[in-house]
Amino acid sequence: MNEHTDNRRPADPPRGPAPLGVIADDFTGATDVAVALRRAGLRTLLFFGVPNGPDEADDGAHGPHPARLPEHDALVIALKSRMIPAADAVASSTGALEWLRGQGAGQIYFKFCSTFDSTPRGNIGPVLDRLAEATGAGTVPLTPSSPEHLRTQYQGCLFVDDVLLGESHMRDHPVTPMTDSYLPRVLRAQTREQVTLIGLATVRQGEAAVRAALTGAAARGTRYVLADGIDESDLRTLGRAVLDAPLVAGAAGLAAGLAHAHAEQRGLTPDTWRDETDPARKAASEAPGGPAAVLSGSCSRRTLEQLAALADAGRPAYRLDPVAAPDPVVLADAALTWYDTLPAGGSAPVLYSSATPDRLREVQRVLGVEQSAAVLEEATGLIAAGLVERGVRRLVAAGGETSGAVVAALGITGAHVGAEAARGVPWIHPLGDRPPALLLKSGNFGGSHLLLDASASPAEPADRT
Ligand SMILES: Nc1ncnc2c1ncn2[C@@H]1O[C@H](COP(=O)(O)OP(=O)(O)O)[C@@H](O)[C@H]1O
Numbered sequence: 001m002n003e004h005t006d007n008r009r010p011a012d013p014p015r016g017p018a019p020l021g022v023i024a025d026d027f028t029g030a031t032d033v034a035v036a037l038r039r040a041g042l043r044t045l046l047f048f049g050v051p052n053g054p055d056e057a058d059d060g061a062h063g064p065h066p067a068r069l070p071e072h073d074a075l076v077i078a079l080k081s082r083m084i085p086a087a088d089a090v091a092s093s094t095g096a097l098e099w100l101r102g103q104g105a106g107q108i109y110f111k112f113c114s115t116f117d118s119t120p121r122g123n124i125g126p127v128l129d130r131l132a133e134a135t136g137a138g139t140v141p142l143t144p145s146s147p148e149h150l151r152t153q154y155q156g157c158l159f160v161d162d163v164l165l166g167e168s169h170m171r172d173h174p175v176t177p178m179t180d181s182y183l184p185r186v187l188r189a190q191t192r193e194q195v196t197l198i199g200l201a202t203v204r205q206g207e208a209a210v211r212a213a214l215t216g217a218a219a220r221g222t223r224y225v226l227a228d229g230i231d232e233s234d235l236r237t238l239g240r241a242v243l244d245a246p247l248v249a250g251a252a253g254l255a256a257g258l259a260h261a262h263a264e265q266r267g268l269t270p271d272t273w274r275d276e277t278d279p280a281r282k283a284a285s286e287a288p289g290g291p292a293a294v295l296s297g298s299c300s301r302r303t304l305e306q307l308a309a310l311a312d313a314g315r316p317a318y319r320l321d322p323v324a325a326p327d328p329v330v331l332a333d334a335a336l337t338w339y340d341t342l343p344a345g346g347s348a349p350v351l352y353s354s355a356t357p358d359r360l361r362e363v364q365r366v367l368g369v370e371q372s373a374a375v376l377e378e379a380t381g382l383i384a385a386g387l388v389e390r391g392v393r394r395l396v397a398a399g400g401e402t403s404g405a406v407v408a409a410l411g412i413t414g415a416h417v418g419a420e421a422a423r424g425v426p427w428i429h430p431l432g433d434r435p436p437a438l439l440l441k442s443g444n445f446g447g448s449h450l451l452l453d454a455s456a457s458p459a460e461p462a463d464r465t
């Protein structure tokens, strides 16, 4: 049974408006979108993986019963579907959709990365095709624009900070290198459906103009409409315009715009849901403590800067080398043996496989892209479990796939969304018997001292982000 369950079953359960159901294609993305929804005032429940069976939140005897979950306005399911074969991503997304519908979800939001991480084989296109068919969505509005993370879309081109996607560090991503910045072309390579744009000029004309553009696209049989957006007000306009769409997709930016529209409609503000007895409120306000460790498999430029800050601070560091030992168990055993040599009560160590583009290419040349990622992710999961057995209470994981491996290895199925260590990077308080607090850090997020500060002991200076 999932512990988001509220066993105090009311005789005549009150039912609010249908909750928003979110399917996120990776775990860091799920925490990013969950905290964006909560910031807008939606009571948000987060699940890792599709809860078991038709309704894991039930006692199994009475069939699915939405009233068994604590009151909520949004349900987020984190999948690890970004980099797996497209058919598997479609299957797991379909499972998530079915579960969300079983919980009464109305609108569905598919959360993908703000850097549109995908390959010509998918997985954004194939997953959207399936979700559109299953939800009966004629036209699907979408955008990766997420101005709070400095991702903007203009004339269909995606910018990361101040450069085009294809010229950003995303060119060197280990599994989903992004070399084309023009998103209609990127998406067209992944679907047979028609793709069109809503330009910034239309968005700036307001909600009615966006609705008219969507209606026009539907009349022409165009399935996907990529919307430009370069600041929060564009995303708010888009959010209001797509409030009634069965299926919407994008990063945390459009999710936040949509969440504000839902909150307005429901009369919610960020404070209305917070009552003293709500465990989510407690989680949202408390920074976790206890022995910490950092696990990093992200090779993103920002993560490499954050690791350099740990090195500069003299943190103990252990590098996982999959070429020297391409066996996850051997790699994990050696790492844990190293950990056991550290002085008790010392500063938090970092165990990492993160590598510069040159080093990464060398590993991938020897082991292959998929094999190297699989070995490292399994090893990282084993290390996470070993660290928790050794008393680690705060685990900071850098990288979306890496975070997925850590959460899966710890058997975590759901969590309260806690305080944000950086924008879009909340602490996660898993459900269960004394689990560690987790910070699942997206490769590209946070200031250069985020890993250092999040894993600092109370005696160490913090707040340098
Ligand atoms: N040294 C390495 N060689 C090959 N692959 C690596 C190496 N280090 C990490 N990886 C893999 O690269 C991928 C990084 O993805 P992820 O964890 O999602 O980070 P990000 O959030 O930066 O995209 C993971 O699959 C990870 O296992």
Ligand SMILES: O=C(O)[C@@H](O)C(=O)COP(=O)(O)O
Binding pocket: 026, 028, 029, 030, 032, 033, 112, 113, 114, 115, 146, 149, 251, 252, 399, 400, 401, 441, 442, 443, 444
């Ligand atoms: O939208 C985003 O950028 C993030 O929410 C996200 O999905 C991050 O993925 P990783 O960079 O793979 O951690």
